[in-house]
Amino acid sequence: MKILDIVIPYGGKKLSDIDLRFALLSIEKNLKGYGKIFIIGAKPNFVNGFIHIPAQDTKGRKQYSLMNKLMIAVEDERISENFVYWHDDHFAHKEIHVSEIKPWYDGTMKNAFNQSRGNYTESIKNTIKIIGEDALYYDIHVPCIFNKKRVRIISQGEWDKKEYGFVIKSLYFNTFEHEGEYMKDLKIDQPLSIEAITELIKDRTFFSTGVNGVKPQMIKKLNELYLCNSQTK
DSSP states (O other): OOOHHHHHHOOOOOHHHHHHHHHHHHHHEEEEEEEEEEEEESSSEEEEEEEEEOOOTTTTOHHHHEEEEEHHHOOOSSOOOOEEEOTEEEOOOOOOOOOOOOEEESSHHHHHHHOOOOOHHHHHHHHHHHTTTTTOOOOOOOOOOEEEEHHHHHTTTTTTTTTTOOOOHHHHHHHSSSOEEEEEEEEEOOOOOOHHHHHTTTTSEEEEOOOGGGGGHHHHHIIIIITOOSSSS
């Protein structure tokens, strides 16, 4: 398998900066077989270990902004044709090679719609109109691999007409893949003790955090997991 670059869309909020730093540290520690790391969006407050490409978000249109950043990656000749798409709140907990990254899903679009809230519900609803409610839900908190030509194809939908856009990974993999692989999603979005966090993630290859989960105990755990002996300071 060819060396794959990593693309991380980045919004630049304060907590995202914490997440991003540890996401990069987790890549450094546990991901094998990758090339360069490209962060597209706001410029982080630290500079080591990646190439920054500036991009602006459109307020209130998260999925649209994510697709715009993806298209910047697609048109950048420095980035490999197939690349790892990795969000700033994804942490690799166990060693894994890029060749082992699958199109992982958890449940169906209908399940995701019933559990969603806010503008994201509208994004899922727009996507269901294209792929159906029984399609698999791939927009879980794990990385995936995208192909530039295929991203161009899904970018040709009605992104300008749909205020809340579409959920990108589910649209992509239901359009091009015939079979995904199940992985239960884990986003820790509440304050927990070190012991509770350790128990939740112990068998996980990946985990994620939400705004309400990035509290002192979580930061302590992330420091314990990733900061020691790291070159990404």
